[in-house]
Amino acid sequence: MNPSIQIDTSIDPIVATNIQSEGPFASWELFQMAYETSKHVATPEFKGLQSPKYLPHVDFLPHQLNCAEQVVEEMNGRAILADEVGLGKTIEAGLILKEYMIRGLVKKVLILAPASLVNQWVQEMNQKFYIPAAAQRKSAIWDYDVVVSSIDTAKRPPHREKLLETEYDLIIIDEAHKLKNHKTKNYAFVRSLKKKYCLLLTATPVQNHLVDIFNLVSILKPGHLGNYEDFTKRFGRNRNQLSNDEHLKELVKKVMVRNRRDETGVDWTKRNVETVYIDFTEEEKNAYEKLSEVTSGGMAFSNIVLLRELCSSREACFLSIESMLKNEEIHPSRAEQLQEMIGYIEKMPHHAKAQKVVDLISKTDQKFIIFTEYRASQYYLQWYLQQHGITSVPFRGGFKRSKKDWMKQLFQNHAQVLIATEAGGEGINLQFCNNMINYDLPWNPMRLEQRIGRIHRFGQKEDVNIYNFAIRDTIEEHVLSLLYEKIHLFQRVVGNLDAILQKLELDNLEDEIQSIFTESASDGEMKVKLNNLSSVISYAMEQDQEVEMDGTTGAS
């Protein structure tokens, strides 16, 4: 027998007192049932999951069950859940939490999620898992056993102090990639919380640099990847992929579960992608050409913005020009040019794209989500749709939580269209809708995947239709046809594109595209450069097909 295993078989002496008391005594039947009940809920084995038995109303997918088992049995409750978008990381976390609660190992729980997801977590924990979670709002409710909060709320007084002194049995952090920088206040805050078990949820564990993963692992298991000095010495300047270092790969595997869509064995609904090219009207073309002229005298960043905006709505472009004109340091000749532009914009009729949206949507009763990069376009579209008898609701990142929930409900039950800006894309699940219009395209492919992930996720029963809008002979068409389509961005599930871009040291594709436009002297040069860029990426992707990428896949 090992003397270091604490064996404490002492029995509370109160038992003797109670037995000798004058009652009240339980009937034999109640006494027996109490014993049988305890036997029923006891967990006789170290291994195996009990939680699914408690949740017969939920159909868990095999990869979700495997993940939960692996985290509990092999990772001892501290892990990064890094499934691709839409595979059910929340469900995995819920299973693990439930398992620990059933086994009596976890009682106090803190779930930190983006503000827009707080209610969803509360709902899911209560309805799916019978876990009485409560959302932290203004008044303090930290005395509840399971609390869901945004980091921003949690780290502010008076909540902060209360949280820091609580000994949590389990802390779950959703969208944990936001913590990748160890110099931020959020990182320091999370690291100073007292926790026994910990789950970090992110679809992109390595976003830009290898040190991202070091920082995440250091929340879970400091020392697992060595200390900061060791790690940066070895990988500091090296932006290479995880896959290039076998040893590191193995170590990461011990604390991370990553399932990929194509490995889950689930029959995903199809994703139909259609590019819709639209021609500008004569007036619009004139305005665009005028703006290109104005801007070609050295395509500054602001000019690219204006061109992109013009492809979205005249309102977006107009607002930008207006604010540029307010800037007092503006050169008088530039101001003159911009003034002239406004004249052109004012002559523009309704936007060709908006017309196309109406054509597409009015043919059917199906629901659509429209994503746009610009708030002005969002307003404009809402008004324009209304003119054509199409009901829509807006959605933005800046909305309060309750408003987001309300909008989602309105969309689900009443409106045909939800118009979202980029910032609103994160953290709403809209599986009940299966059509999406990318009214304008972000220059960051990851964001595109985030958008699509809102509807093409676990729980979607229909094939998903994605319509990408682009105006012919503009900056939009160039990016779409020379880059996105060439790298088959829409056919594949983005998956490891981020990894590939990093490998190529292209982790900010947006800057890359921007500089191609700003630095090219002619259209021809710009096209050649875009072509080169897409060739480089395509080549890396082909190679990637041959080598299993970062090797951090699910079952080990």
Next chain:
Amino acid sequence: MEQQALHSFLHRYFTANECSILEDRDGVMKVQLTEEQDEVLMNRPFYWNYVKRVNGKGIPMQVTFITNPNRREEKGEWLHFGSPRVHQMFQMLRKKGQITRQYEQVETNQQTSLTPWLILNVSINFKGTQKRQEIVSLGLQLINGSMIPQFMDRLGSISLSPKIPDYCFTLTPIIKLPSALKRIEAYLRGNVAKQDLSWGEDALRLLEEEKQLLEHFYKNDVQTEDDEDEEAVELKAEAVERLEREKSALQQRYEPKIEVDVINSGMIYISQSTSSKMIADHLKA
């Protein structure tokens, strides 16, 4: 099968708690709750508080529970073993069924002595990196110290009642309760120590390994070259604190422990003939 077991559980539960079962057909059961069960199960403390404050009489609810999966769309509450409602019942049982005192029903017309037995049902919790439980039921005869495991099962065939039968009297225990509990503790310790404890050794090894990783991680942070540099001293203090916090979390997570929770306990008085037979059966087994 599970659902049928749940159905018979519900039946027993409501009967034992004196609720009348109004209808019971094909996995759908309609129950008239008592005031006590309404308070326990229906989660309406404000209502009961109000009723008590105005000295009124509350009206306990009638509830329909469904266990037949084919009828779950019908009006009523669908229950399975994971339902919070069922776990409320479990909790209630553990609270209400803690202590008992029972006498064997002996039919006799002459003076008969009943032997005192202590019954103790416990859960032994084995906690390493994971946790498991073992439910043990022990009977200790308080005259001669015989100990019988799986005591609940052996009592199953004996008819018991909370009232001492006519002509019967109970013998005074020779072994007093506190020392009876000591004997049981010793028995459990011996029992546990005989088991395979490799899981605990694994946990200890892991604990050591991860502690070393921690020490290495904080190696450079917990020492300062220059004690004059206030900022450095402060940073060091923070790092030391973090290291300690992490270590204690590791300890909590991995440190192997075996502990005992009492489920319920009581006194059972049994005729000498039944007592002897039980001991003999146990020795044979």
